[in-house]
Amino acid sequence: MAIKSRRYEEAKLEASTNLELYWWVFMRVSGVVLVFLLIGHMWMNAILVDLNSIDYDYVAKRLSQTTWKVYDWLILALALLHGGNGLRYVLDDWVRDPMKRFWTKVVVYSLLAFLFFLGSLSLFNHDFGVN
Amino acid sequence: MYRGSEGQWAFYLHRISGIGILVFLVLHVLNIASAMWGPEVSNAFMKFYHQPVFQVGLLFLIAGVLYHGFNGLRIILMDFTSWGVRYQRQLWYGVWVLFVVFYLPFLIKIGGGILGGGHGD
Secondary structure, rough: OOOOOHHHHHHHHHHOOOHHHHHHHHHHHHHHHHHHHHHHHHHHHHOOOHHHHHHHHHHHHHOOHHHHHHHHHHHHHHHHHHHHHHHHHHHHHOOOHHHHHHHHHHHHHHHHHHHHHHHHHHOOOOOOOOO | OOOOOHHHHHOOOOOOOOHHHHHHHHHHHHHHHHHOOHHHHHHHHHHOEEEEEEHHHHHHHHHHHHHHHHHHHHHHHHHHHOOOOOHHHHHHHHHHHHHHHHHHHHHHHHHHHOOOOOOOO
């Protein structure tokens, strides 16, 4: 079960398994990292650049640099794990029927795994062909 | 868990914004990944998403990310400090102050773009 406690000491006591406690800690740690990564990401693409000028060439130019590949991949991985686990909490709360909950999770986790695969592929395995 | 109504609102908004961000992430990854099918496909998608209706959606998304992020920091303060829970209401108003400070530049830039008709052809 998801942890409802507000303090780490309580969370430790409430955690049904060590894994559940690790997820609780992960949500906090990844959250802090994502705040900075995403404000940077949004600022760069919406304030520093005119959003409507973003096209294939702009993306290609930025992703030709390893730094930005790693930056974007960190967002992808952390956001999918953070969001996926958050959605698991929501589904545990809202979908009461065990069978429905199980199959909803199967669909959701498959979609997230597919997104991670597709996103990683386009970041690291696609030659954007910028000179 | 919460005695103030603010805490309940903070919780609901956190969930709704979280789900909203996840839905956007799906579309965003599919959009960027379309580059693997070449510049023509990619640019067609980009142009589609440059329509004003999606820019309004983007303003909602940025609001969601900023709120979710700052309220997340509030949750962490509540978890790891001795005083966080006591001041959760004041912290929530702090979240909105930070929200306004960071949201204004986006609202002006993107909102101005929508109103100014600067969305390509």
